[in-house]
Amino acid sequence: MKTAIALGIDDNEDDQFLLQRAWKKAAPPLSLQLAGDGEKAIEYLAGEGKFSDRAAYPIPEILLLDLKMPRKNGFEVLEWIKKNPGPSVPAVAVFTSSQNTADIERSYELGAKWFLIKPVEYTELVEFIRLLGRWVENPEGNDLSLSPHHREAMSN
Amino acid sequence: MSGSNGMAANPIAVEQNPMLDFQGESEQKPQPSPEVVEDIAERKKAEEISLHLRAVVESSDDAIISKTLDGIITSWNKGAERIFGYTASEVIGQPIYILFPPDRMEEEAHILSRIRRGERIEHYETERVRKDGARLDISLTISAIRDNKGQIIGASKIARNITERKKAEKALQEAQLQLGRHADELEKQVAQRTAHLHESIQSLESVCYTIAHDLRAPLRAIQGFTQILLEDYSQAFDDEGKRLAHRITAAATRMDALIRDLLEYAKLSHVDLPCRLLDLSSIVQKVMENLMPEIAAKKARIEIKDLPSVWGNETILEQVFTNLLSNALKFVAPETVPDIHIWSEKRETGVRVYIQDNGIGVVAEHHARIFEIFQRLHESEKQYAGTGVGLAIVKKGVERIGGKVGLDPRVVNGACFYLDLHQEKIP
Numbered sequence: 001m002k003t004a005i006a007l008g009i010d011d012n013e014d015d016q017f018l019l020q021r022a023w024k025k026a027a028p029p030l031s032l033q034l035a036g037d038g039e040k041a042i043e044y045l046a047g048e049g050k051f052s053d054r055a056a057y058p059i060p061e062i063l064l065l066d067l068k069m070p071r072k073n074g075f076e077v078l079e080w081i082k083k084n085p086g087p088s089v090p091a092v093a094v095f096t097s098s099q100n101t102a103d104i105e106r107s108y109e110l111g112a113k114w115f116l117i118k119p120v121e122y123t124e125l126v127e128f129i130r131l132l133g134r135w136v137e138n139p140e141g142n143d144l145s146l147s148p149h150h151r152e153a154m155s156n
Numbered sequence: 157m158s159g160s161n162g163m164a165a166n167p168i169a170v171e172q173n174p175m176l177d178f179q180g181e182s183e184q185k186p187q188p189s190p191e192v193v194e195d196i197a198e199r200k201k202a203e204e205i206s207l208h209l210r211a212v213v214e215s216s217d218d219a220i221i222s223k224t225l226d227g228i229i230t231s232w233n234k235g236a237e238r239i240f241g242y243t244a245s246e247v248i249g250q251p252i253y254i255l256f257p258p259d260r261m262e263e264e265a266h267i268l269s270r271i272r273r274g275e276r277i278e279h280y281e282t283e284r285v286r287k288d289g290a291r292l293d294i295s296l297t298i299s300a301i302r303d304n305k306g307q308i309i310g311a312s313k314i315a316r317n318i319t320e321r322k323k324a325e326k327a328l329q330e331a332q333l334q335l336g337r338h339a340d341e342l343e344k345q346v347a348q349r350t351a352h353l354h355e356s357i358q359s360l361e362s363v364c365y366t367i368a369h370d371l372r373a374p375l376r377a378i379q380g381f382t383q384i385l386l387e388d389y390s391q392a393f394d395d396e397g398k399r400l401a402h403r404i405t406a407a408a409t410r411m412d413a414l415i416r417d418l419l420e421y422a423k424l425s426h427v428d429l430p431c432r433l434l435d436l437s438s439i440v441q442k443v444m445e446n447l448m449p450e451i452a453a454k455k456a457r458i459e460i461k462d463l464p465s466v467w468g469n470e471t472i473l474e475q476v477f478t479n480l481l482s483n484a485l486k487f488v489a490p491e492t493v494p495d496i497h498i499w500s501e502k503r504e505t506g507v508r509v510y511i512q513d514n515g516i517g518v519v520a521e522h523h524a525r526i527f528e529i530f531q532r533l534h535e536s537e538k539q540y541a542g543t544g545v546g547l548a549i550v551k552k553g554v555e556r557i558g559g560k561v562g563l564d565p566r567v568v569n570g571a572c573f574y575l576d577l578h579q580e581k582i583p
Contacts, residue, residue: 014377015373018377025387097372097376098365099416099419118376120375120376122384
């Protein structure tokens with residue numbers, strides 16, 4: 001059975017490093033790929049250039065998508081996914097520092113499945129990746145909305 | 157009109173004078189006939205009326221002038237003398253044009269043609285010139301003078317000096333204009349300032365966004381890297397080194413809480429928060445459920461008595477009660493079990509909700525300060541952690557829903573906060 005892929009999309013190198021490190025520690029049944037901005041993420045999803053090698057760069061199960069990024073931001077990635085529904089569409093978890101109500105609304109409008117605030121505590125980040133691992137094995141009982149960092153859509 | 161015609165216009169002057177018609181001598185005491193007696197009485201009465209009218213004309217403040225249809229002045233009263241500066245002897249027989257300013261000469265032809273048609277001109281506002289050359293604003297009323305056959309033979313005109321009134325009107329108009337200009341100016345200023353304000357709010361929002369996003373990223377790095385050092389490189393640290401590393405993560409966590417609180421506080425200032433009637437007891441229930449870990453850890457007792465419906469916003473009220481209750485749980489002496497009472501009291505307008513605890517309380521001299529942002533009264537941070545924003549959020553939140561927050565000065569054991577809230581839509 002092939003390993004599931006999570007694609008982390010973040011321009012912050014510290015956050016990338018911490019994610020990788022926490023990933024190693026949590027050791028989920030899910031391997032991590034990184035994209036440095038929205039543009040790279042779209043190239044990956046579209047299978048352009050080196051990403052056409054799907055053995056090396058398989059379609060991810062889930063995206064961990066930051067919003068504020070250079071070149072293409074998180075919203076543009078969400079829009080691209082909406083316009084390009086492939087055979088297997090990854091679930092999108094917005095993974096950001098913003099708790100801005102407008103950002104939360106817009107993310108859900110554009111089709112994000114979850115909105116998560118990046119934990120400040122490293123141990124909580126590890127804990128979140130463990131939840132991600134449980135989710136990929138059994139999505140039913142392990143929805144990411146169970147995370148304390150999850151934010152609901154505000155509108156009723 | 158000639159002089160005799162002028163006389164003829166007077167019905168009294170043209171009647172036969174029977175007094176001169178004596179006949180016979182003295183055998184008969186001449187008895188005036190009843191008609192004659194009547195005539196004399198009538199004539200006397202007419203003379204009286206005439207004198208009376210003359211007095212009225214003479215004493216009038218208005219200029220009363222008569223003229224022929226050719227525009228020659230035939231009579232001129234004292235009022236005319238006062239207004240125009242000419243004496244009667246100077247102007248009688250002169251053309252009325254001497255009173256006209258050069259740019260209004262054509263008015264007379266127009267006036268005369270209307271008089272010839274038998275029309276009356278009332279309160280016609282125009283300008284005339286005094287003897288000394290000063291221009292006057294006057295209001296004219298002109299009517300035809302007819303002879304006993306009804307023929308129009310001249311015009312009488314009453315001129316009222318309205319220069320003062322005109323001046324006042326002009327001043328009023330000027331004042332109104334100026335007022336209008338000021339109002340326009342003011343409106344412009346208000347619009348400008350509102351625009352500035354909107355700009356400031358927008359820039360504030362973007363600052364908040366930046367705080368949220370950019371400031372928290374390095375915090376995560378500080379936290380994360382220190383924790384990695386502690387977990388994966390702990391053998392490289394002695395006990396003091398580990399303690400210091402822990403203090404780094406504690407400081408970073410505290411700063412994150414501070415940023416979160418500040419964002420909450422800022423949100424209360426500029427985000428639209430619609431109000432409606434809310435059941436306060438279910439809000440407090442929800443807050444208590446969220447605080448259950450702390451409540452359980454401290455084995456706190458919380459007693460809630462009849463909470464009413466209040467006018468407010470759910471997010472605000474939850475925030476307010478969360479902050480007040482966590483303070484009540486937090487600020488207690490180490491050995492004390494928190495004992496918290498929440499109840500309400502009907503007020504003249506709205507309701508007062510009390511939240512009383514048995515904690516360390518607030519010294520009277522600090523009562524005014526505790527609602528200010530960044531005021532932390534408890535210096536020992538280890539014992540009583542806080543950001544100094546919690547009560548400022550409470551105050552701002554309560555004010556956003558038209559209420560008031562205070563500290564009951566009568567309570568000395570512990571703190572007793574009260575909230576004055578509305579129970580219906582605020583007008």
